[in-house]
Amino acid sequence: MSKLPPAVLNVDGKSVELPVYAGTQGPSVIDITKLYNETGYFTYDPGFMSTAACESKITFIDGDQGILRHRGYDIAELAEKSDFLEVCYLLLNGDLPNAEQKKKFDHTVTHHTLVHEQLQFLYRGFPRRAHPMAIMVGAVASLSAFYHDSLNIHCEKERELAAFRMIGKMPTLAAMSYKYSIGQPFVYPDNSLSYSENFLHMMFATPCEKYKVSKTLADAMDKIFILHADHEQNASTSSVRLTGSSGANPFACIGAGIASLWGPAHGGANEAVIDMLLEIGDESRIPEYIAKAKDKDDPFRLMGFGHRVYKNYDPRASVMRKTCHEVLDELGMHDEPLLKIAMELERIALEDDYFVQRKLYPNVDFYSGIIYRAMGIPSQMFTVLFAVARTVGWISQWKEMIGEPNQKIGRPRQLFTGSTPRPYVDLGKR
Numbered sequence: 001m002s003k004l005p006p007a008v009l010n011v012d013g014k015s016v017e018l019p020v021y022a023g024t025q026g027p028s029v030i031d032i033t034k035l036y037n038e039t040g041y042f043t044y045d046p047g048f049m050s051t052a053a054c055e056s057k058i059t060f061i062d063g064d065q066g067i068l069r070h071r072g073y074d075i076a077e078l079a080e081k082s083d084f085l086e087v088c089y090l091l092l093n094g095d096l097p098n099a100e101q102k103k104k105f106d107h108t109v110t111h112h113t114l115v116h117e118q119l120q121f122l123y124r125g126f127p128r129r130a131h132p133m134a135i136m137v138g139a140v141a142s143l144s145a146f147y148h149d150s151l152n153i154h155c156e157k158e159r160e161l162a163a164f165r166m167i168g169k170m171p172t173l174a175a176m177s178y179k180y181s182i183g184q185p186f187v188y189p190d191n192s193l194s195y196s197e198n199f200l201h202m203m204f205a206t207p208c209e210k211y212k213v214s215k216t217l218a219d220a221m222d223k224i225f226i227l228h229a230d231h232e233q234n235a236s237t238s239s240v241r242l243t244g245s246s247g248a249n250p251f252a253c254i255g256a257g258i259a260s261l262w263g264p265a266h267g268g269a270n271e272a273v274i275d276m277l278l279e280i281g282d283e284s285r286i287p288e289y290i291a292k293a294k295d296k297d298d299p300f301r302l303m304g305f306g307h308r309v310y311k312n313y314d315p316r317a318s319v320m321r322k323t324c325h326e327v328l329d330e331l332g333m334h335d336e337p338l339l340k341i342a343m344e345l346e347r348i349a350l351e352d353d354y355f356v357q358r359k360l361y362p363n364v365d366f367y368s369g370i371i372y373r374a375m376g377i378p379s380q381m382f383t384v385l386f387a388v389a390r391t392v393g394w395i396s397q398w399k400e401m402i403g404e405p406n407q408k409i410g411r412p413r414q415l416f417t418g419s420t421p422r423p424y425v426d427l428g429k430r
Contacts, residue, residue: 001021001022001023001055002021002022003019003020003021003022004020004021004022004028005020006018006019006020007020007030009035009039011039011041012039014039016035016038016039018030018031018032018034018035019031023055025060025062026060026062029052036413042413042414042415044415048238053233053238053241053410054233054241054401054404055404056232056233056397056400057071057094057400058070058071058091058230058232058393058396058397058400059071059091059230059231059232059393060072060232061231061232061309063307063309063310063311063312064311064312065312066310066312066313066314066315067315068231068315068316070087070090070091070229070230071090071091071094071095073090073096074315075226075227075315075316075319076315076316076318076319078090078226079223079226079227079316079319080319082096082226083194083195083196083222083226084195084196084222084225084226084229084389085102085105085106085109085195086102087226087229087392088105088109088167088229088392089101089102089105091229091230091392091393091396092163092392092395092396092399106195108164108168109164109167109168109195110168110189110191110195110198111168111191112164112165112167112168112169113168113169113171113172113189113191113198114169114172114188114189115169115172115173115176116146116147118146119139119142119146119173119176120176120186122138122139122142123135123139123176123177123180124180126138126180128180128181128183129181130181131380132174132177132178132181132380132381132384133258133261133262133380133383133384133387135177135180136173136174136177136258136384136387137255137258137259137262138255139173139176139177140166140170140173140251140254140255140258141251141252141254141255142251143165143166143169143251144249144251144252147162147165147251149161150162150165150250151249151250151251153244153247153249153250153402159250159399159402162249162250162251162395163250163395163399166250166251166254166391166395167391167392167395170387170388170391171189171195171198171199171202171388172189172202174199174381174384174385174387174388175187175199175202175203176202177381177384178203178377178378178381178384179202179203181380184206185206185207186202187201187202187203187205187206187207188202189202193213194218194222195222195225196218196219196221196222196225197213197218199221199388200213200214200217200218200221201213203377204376214330216326216327216330217327217330217375219323219326220323220326220327220371220375223319223320223323224320224323224368224371224385224389225388225389226389227316227319227320227364227368227389228364228368228385228386228389228390229389229390229392229393230390230392230393230396230397231309231390231393233397234266235260235261235263235265235266236257236258236260236261236266236267236390236394237257237390237393237394237397238260239256239257239259239260240253240254240256240257240394240397240398241397241398241401241410242256242410243256243257244398244401244402245401245407245408245409245410246409246410247409250395250398253394253398254391254394254395254398257387257390257391257394258387261383261386261387261390262383267383267386267387267390268382268383269303269304269363269365270304270365270366270368270369270372270382270383270386271369271379271380271382271383272303272304272365273303273304273342273365273366273369273370274338274369274373274379274382275303275379276302276303276304277338277341277342277345278338280341281341282337282341283337283340283341283344286341286344286345286348289302290348290352294354302345302349302360303365303366304362304363304365304366304367304369305349305355305360305361305362305363305366306358306359306360306361306363307363310363311359312359313359313361314361314362314363314364316363316364317361317362317363317364317366317367320364320367320368320371321346321362321367323367323371324367324370324371327371327374327375328370328374331374331375333374336374338373339370339373339374342366342370345362346362346366349361349362350362368382369382372385
């Protein structure tokens with residue numbers, strides 16, 4: 001962070017100099033830390049659209065240019081050349097591992113996949129029809145009740161242990177939430193499998209017969225995890241940082257992130273894609289729904305197209321598009337009715353001037369929803385898989401925040417528009 005000439009604010013006849021800092025990339029920032037003390041004013045920024053809440057070295061996004069980088073590495077290159085655990089190491093430690101470091105890291109994560117046996121009784125306290133995300137919020141936060149030796153946030157070794165535990169156990173907890181919802185027995189982790197293979201095995205294996213994990217599907221799941229690993233200061237990451245700023249234990253912080261992710265405006269977008277495809281119902285109705293999408297007075301919106309951050313093409317979508325077609329080829333599902341609707345919508349969005357001019361391209365949620373559907377993963381599990389992938393990003397951001405020398409508890413201000421002082425009226429006189 002380098003210092004630039006200050007910005008000057010004139011307010012109430014008073015001139016105030018505010019420090020300006022430049023990062024290595026992206027917009028510079030005006031430091032308003034002392035604004036209230038010097039002027040008596042707060043800033044007002046609903047949704048934090050123009051506010052940098054922290055300094056970070058982890059993820060860089062340029063939405064106008066369609067850029068997403070982790071620690072300086074382009075997301076497409078990471079998805080093509082790395083596996084998910086290598087990206088986890090990068091996010092947590094700042095650099096890609098060498099062969100020995102990667103072997104040790106993979107081994108450590110793998111040997112933290114097993115969860116405490118008592119956790120199965122927590123699951124059994126939920127109705128079978130409970131949404132898996134409701135279970136995940138409780139299950140992840142409850143890890144603090146089982147693992148007391150990794151709750152001291154001021155101890156580096158305990159913070160590292162907590163990180164390994166959450167990255168390792170999230171696929172197990174996610175698969176357990178699915179198995180519970182369909183009434184099947186839990187499947188224990190298999191340490192001979194890779195991270196993504198192990199997850200699919202726990203999802204779809206049963207004690208009755210051997211289950212062989214498809215390499216194509218495991219590779220696709222690994223890419224999905226990589227593409228969702230971190231995304232800068234989004235709602236759930238900000239929730240993790242804000243919760244962590246109070247000194248809360250890491251398991252509680254990740255539970256807060258999962259709760260935020262559950263919102264349909266955040267992690268539920270790929271589930272909404274499938275709901276949209278079900279609403280369209282048949283290829284013959286696509287022109288009708290395209291017309292509705294173009295009608296500004298119609299409330300219908302095409303889900304999975306465009307992105308709040310990316311005003312160009314979502315850089316994750318091109319990787320996901322290739323992976324999507326590989327999965328459909330592997331499973332021979334191009335003729336499945338719902339997926340045929342999706343592929344026709346994709347074709348139209350990439351060719352129709354209305355969508356091209358407005359840059360309403362298919363985004364990562366569009367393709368991930370299709371892949372999950374083809375794999376046989378129910379829509380209520382989509383956001384759970386998002387949480388499995390994003391856990392490493394949350395942990396990396398939490399770890400970075402804990403290490404900041406000027407770290408303080410988060411305390412946003414407000415513009416109060418309620419009642420002014422008024423006298424109390426006794427009950428009998430109201």
